[in-house]
Amino acid sequence: MALVLYERLCAEDRRPSPFCWRARLALAHKGLTPEVRGLKFTEGDKVAFSGQTKVPVLVDGDAVVADSWAIACHLEDSYPDAPSLFGGPGGRALSRFVNHWVDHGLQKALSPIVAPYLLAVVQPDDRAYYRQTREAKFGLTMEQLAVRRPALLEALSPVLEPLRQRLSETPFLCGERPAYADYLAFGEFQMMRSACDVDVLGPEDVELRTWRTLMLDLFDGLARSVPAFETAA
Amino acid sequence: MALVLYERLCAEDRRPSPFCWRARLALAHKGLTPEVRGLKFTEGDKVAFSGQTKVPVLVDGDAVVADSWAIACHLEDSYPDAPSLFGGPGGRALSRFVNHWVDHGLQKALSPIVAPYLLAVVQPDDRAYYRQTREAKFGLTMEQLAVRRPALLEALSPVLEPLRQRLSETPFLCGERPAYADYLAFGEFQMMRSACDVDVLGPEDVELRTWRTLMLDLFDGLARSVPAFETAA
Numbered sequence: 374m375a376l377v378l379y380e381r382l383c384a385e386d387r388r389p390s391p392f393c394w395r396a397r398l399a400l401a402h403k404g405l406t407p408e409v410r411g412l413k414f415t416e417g418d419k420v421a422f423s424g425q426t427k428v429p430v431l432v433d434g435d436a437v438v439a440d441s442w443a444i445a446c447h448l449e450d451s452y453p454d455a456p457s458l459f460g461g462p463g464g465r466a467l468s469r470f471v472n473h474w475v476d477h478g479l480q481k482a483l484s485p486i487v488a489p490y491l492l493a494v495v496q497p498d499d500r501a502y503y504r505q506t507r508e509a510k511f512g513l514t515m516e517q518l519a520v521r522r523p524a525l526l527e528a529l530s531p532v533l534e535p536l537r538q539r540l541s542e543t544p545f546l547c548g549e550r551p552a553y554a555d556y557l558a559f560g561e562f563q564m565m566r567s568a569c570d571v572d573v574l575g576p577e578d579v580e581l582r583t584w585r586t587l588m589l590d591l592f593d594g595l596a597r598s599v600p601a602f603e604t605a606a
Numbered sequence: 607m608a609l610v611l612y613e614r615l616c617a618e619d620r621r622p623s624p625f626c627w628r629a630r631l632a633l634a635h636k637g638l639t640p641e642v643r644g645l646k647f648t649e650g651d652k653v654a655f656s657g658q659t660k661v662p663v664l665v666d667g668d669a670v671v672a673d674s675w676a677i678a679c680h681l682e683d684s685y686p687d688a689p690s691l692f693g694g695p696g697g698r699a700l701s702r703f704v705n706h707w708v709d710h711g712l713q714k715a716l717s718p719i720v721a722p723y724l725l726a727v728v729q730p731d732d733r734a735y736y737r738q739t740r741e742a743k744f745g746l747t748m749e750q751l752a753v754r755r756p757a758l759l760e761a762l763s764p765v766l767e768p769l770r771q772r773l774s775e776t777p778f779l780c781g782e783r784p785a786y787a788d789y790l791a792f793g794e795f796q797m798m799r800s801a802c803d804v805d806v807l808g809p810e811d812v813e814l815r816t817w818r819t820l821m822l823d824l825f826d827g828l829a830r831s832v833p834a835f836e837t838a839a
Contacts, residue, residue, distance in 0.1 A: 463690070463697020471700060473771035488716060491744070531710070538706035548699040592761040 374507050375408075376400075377432040379420050382411025384492045388599045389567035391480065391560030395441040396429040396528040401592040403455040407431070414499040417455050426479040442472055445473075445553055458553040471546070471554040474535075482532040483512055483526070485575065487537035490569035522571075529573055533581065544587060550590060559588040563596050570602040608641075609633075610665040612653050615644025616727045621832045622720075622800035624713065624793030628674040631789035634825040636681050636688040640664070647732040655797055662664040675705055678786055691786040697721040704779070704787040707768075712794050715762040716806065718744055722752040723802035755804075765816065773813040777820060784824060797828050803835040 378400065380393035388394075388411070400407055412419055417426030423439040431438045431447065438447045449458045449465070459465035488507050492515050494566040495503045510513055513521070536546070536558060546558060564584050565573055574581050589596045611633065613626035621627075621644070622640050645652055645702050645751045650659030656672040664680065673678045682691045682698070692698035728736045741747055748755070752781055769779070769791060778784040779791060795818050798806055807814050822829045 377658060434731070455630070457696065460696020460699065461694020463780060463785060464695070464700055465785055466693065466779065466785075467697055467700035467704060469775065470768060470779055470787065471703060471770045473768040477767040478711070481764075531714075534710040535703060535706040539703045540703065540709060545698065546703055547696060552696060552699075555704065576643055605686020 375432065376405055376432060377410060379405050379410050379412055379428045379430040379432075382413060382496070383491075383499075383567075384496050385494075385495050386411075387567050389494060389564045390428065391475075391564045392441045392562045393429045394560035394596070395553075395556050396431060396444045397595065398559070398591070399441075399445045399458055400431075400450050400554060401595055402458055402552070402556070403452045405448070405452070405455075409461075413496045414502050415491040415496075431489065435515075444467065454544045460552055464547070464552070464554075468553045468557070471557050475557045475561060478532055479536075479558065483561050483565060485513070485518050486522060486525045486529065486571065486573065487565055487568050489515045490571070496570050526573065530575070531580070534576075536579060537578065540584050541589055544584065551588065555584075555588065559585070559596070562588070566601045567599060568602075576586060608665065608667060609638055609809045610643060611640040612643050612645055612661045612663040612665075614661050615646060615729070616724075616732075616800075617729050618727075618802050619644075619833050620727050621660065621721050622727060622797045624708075624797040625674045626662045626830070627793035627796045628786075628789050629664060629677045630828065631824070632678045632681050632691055632786060633664075633791070634828055635691055635785070635789070636685045638681070638685070640690075642796070644728045647735050648729075652735070673697075675702065689785075693780065693785055695785075697785070701790070702791050708790045708794060711765055711838050712791065713767075715758070715765045715796060716794050719755060719758045719762070719804065719806065720747070720798055720801050722748045723804070726738070727801050743818060759804075759806065766807075766811070770811065770814060777817065784821065788817075788821065792818070792829070799834045800832060801835075 375548050378396055380397070381386060383389055412428055420428060420430040420439070423430045425439050427439065427457035429441055429444060431444045433447065433451065436447065437602060438444050445458055456603060459468050488511065490502055504515060512516060539546050543549060546554045565571065574585070611629055613622035613630070616622060616664045625669040628813060645661055653659060653672070655663060656663045656670050658672050660672065660675055662677060664677045666684065669680065670683070671677050678691055692701050721744065725736055726731060737748060744751060755794065772779050776782060798804065809817070
């Protein structure tokens with residue numbers, strides 16, 4: 374069966390999209406290796422066959438699945454004999470809660486920090502689009518965001534506390550082994566690593582650093598296989 | 607088998623402890639009805655047999671279990687034939703993450719709002735203890751916290767966003783039926799309702815309001831069975 378994943382492609386082969394990393398790692402968790410096709414921000418028409426223009430989009434034989442959560446559910450339901458992404462119905466329901474916490478908590482805190490760096494990393498002909506949409510979203514220019522970085526980093530620290538607490542108990546959010554909620558959270562750190570040399574973790578974040586390293590090591594170093602700023606590795 | 611739950615007791619039979627509501631609702635979820643014994647803040651010695659002085663403490667036959675999470679795990683493991691609190695191993699792992707998010711996100715945002723009201727609700731001879739410990743924790747006097755309430759309410763709204771998003775999809779955090787993660791989050795709203803007439807939800811929070819009502823209705827209205835400020839019901 375043909376398995377194709379469309380994901381965001383930036384300059385120098387960088388792959389910072391956290392949503393696409395969710396899909397990449399979920400596929401690897403299921404033991405699946407897709408053909409990966411990178412798209413610029415301005416190439417959304419290339420996935421218009423999915424009924425929308427965003428990535429990730431997974432083509433799995435006859436199935437076309439857009440949206441990272443829908444992809445995770447598709448993989449869990451279509452490959453039930455491979456390791457579970459959710460660990461049962463309770464895990465699926467609460468993975469969705471973690472999904473929302475990542476989107477509206479963790480990513481909300483990280484995205485204004487990383488945005489000025491991403492502007493430098495997106496493809497040259499994506500820059501105008503990226504600047505315009507993100508400045509509208511934040512209500513601040515890229516330059517204003519850059520100036521605010523120290524305050525944004527300070528505001529991030531308390532947001533990380535549920536992760537810190539959980540990782541002080543078990544190696545992964547999902548327990549002794551990683552699963553989808555780990556990929557949800559890790560996608561954000563992979564975004565940072567792909568786009569900039571800012572390490573958002575302090576030296577005191579021992580457990581979070583260890584977890585991040587374990588996540589980078591998964592699946593023969595899949596998340597290490599793309600260009601990155603090593604300072605944050 | 608004797609089943610006794612020690613929980614926090616405030617003036618006028620109020621029961622605002624969110625930790626104790628986690629235990630109360632987890633017991634009801636398992637179809638268990640404990641004898642409930644209320645303790646003042648200054649009566650911690652009455653549960654010293656548990657090796658510490660905080661509530662909730664559950665005595666289940668020969669087992670003595672302190673801490674709300676340990677109580678949930680004890681109930682899940684000891685009563686496997688009753689409805690599951692977690693919905694499988696993935697649900698247990700991520701319920702623990704939700705536990706940390708509630709403690710360090712939701713409760714962190716709510717507790718400075720409710721503290722001045724709780725001061726008025728704790729037993730008269732608990733007041734000095736309560737004021738001293740909470741003012742030290744927040745680094746602000748009760749009067750300073752009360753003055754800051756509008757700003758604290760404004761800061762709460764984005765914290766609620768993962769709940770809003772999740773409850774726009776299914777009636778409960780855990781899906782079609784409530785489970786332990788719902789009790790974790792609801793305990794905070796029950797604390798508010800038991801202690802004050804401030805409704806922290808805005809009129810736009812339709813799904814959260816509906817969920818809160820459903821939670822109050824559970825188990826023959828268990829959470830309605832204690833004194834409360836009805837404004838927030």
